[in-house]
Amino acid sequence: MMNPRGRLFGLGVGPGDPELITVKALRLLREAPVVAYFVAKGKRGNAFGIIEAHLQAQQTLLPLVYPVTTEALPAPLSYEQVISDFYDEAAEQVAAHLDAGRDVAVICEGDPFFYGSYMYLHDRLAQRFEAEVIPGVCSMLGGASVLGAPLVYRNQTLTVLSGVLPAEELKRRLADADAAVIMKLGRNFPKVRQVLAELGLDQRALYVERATMANQKIVALDAVDPQSSPYFSLIIVPGEKWQG
Ligand SMILES: C[S@@+](CC[C@H](N)C(=O)[O-])C[C@H]1O[C@@H](n2cnc3c(N)ncnc32)[C@H](O)[C@@H]1O
Structure with a gap:
């Protein structure tokens, strides 16, 4: 008899604190x-790193190693093409286990469907295999909790932005936002801070590195060293307080 096919799981493991993983x-x-x-x-x-302590010796580990670390590649290489080929290959590595009847859990920091790379496997495999996503506590919620910053009051709208956006685009969207979260800082940090200053939002904005992790760092926005702002950081512009 043929093996039943394995199931694919996209597991959100939370923003960093190992206790912020769901029971499921x-x-x-x-x-x-x-x-x-x-x-x-x-x-x-x-x-x-978040889940390492829970692994057992008999489990097979499948690291999917990114071929590049930056989107800026020398011509004729295109980041989109290189990364798309990589996700195709990664999906086939996962599919080989599923075809052999082995369930595969793809772990993902925060939530898998909130800027999580798992989604690229899901897009490629969910039509071929049974797939289930377990949501996780995403980084902006971990960040809001450690910053003690209620994100949105009452009928306010939350805008989530990628720091990769050009300054003009960031400015336009932030100018209209009741409350905002800006992700993917790292080398984009100086540009984002400048835009916030131009909009007069720099005093309201809060910054955190590695929220909920053991090496979490909360720094005033104007004290952040742009040379060392890590990728795992975000900025929250909380909604105006409503005295409910
Ligand atoms: C590829 S996205 C992954 C988001 C993740 N799936 C989530 O649900 O939050 C990576 C970005 O998430 C943010 N991030 C993830 N974990 C973080 C943390 N513990 N503290 C601060 N920012 C974090 C950073 O802005 C980082 O550039």
Whole structure:
């Protein structure tokens, strides 16, 4: 008889504090024969660090190593093409286990469907295999909690922005926002801080690095060293307080 096919799980593992993983994600993680995770070349992987203590010896680890660390590639290479080929390959590596009847848990920091790389596997595999996503506490919610910053009051609208956007685009969207979260800072930090200053939002904006992780750092926006602002950081512009 043929093996039943394995199931694909996208497991949100939360923003960093290992206790912020859901009961369901932890159960599925422990049950999975194969645990896959995206990781930069030469790094341990952020999501991997969060769940490492729960792994068992018999589980197979499947690191999916990004071929590049920056979107700026020398011509004729195109980031979109290189990364799309990589996701195709990664999906086939995962599919080989699923075809052999092994469930694969792909761990993802925060939530898998909130800027999570898992989504690129999901897009490629969810039509072929049974797939389930377990939501996680996303970084902006972890960030809001450690900053003690209620995000949106009453009927306010929250705008989530990527720091990668050009300054003009950031400015236009922030000018209209009741409350905002800006992700993907790192080398984009100086541009984002400048835009916030131009809009007079720099006094309201709050900054956190590695929210909820053991090495979390909360720094005043004007005291952040732009040379060392890490990728795992975000800015929150909380909504105006409403005295409910
Ligand atoms: C590829 S996105 C992943 C988002 C993740 N799936 C989530 O649900 O939050 C990476 C960005 O998330 C943010 N991020 C993730 N974890 C963070 C943390 N613990 N503290 C601050 N920012 C974090 C940073 O802005 C980082 O550039």
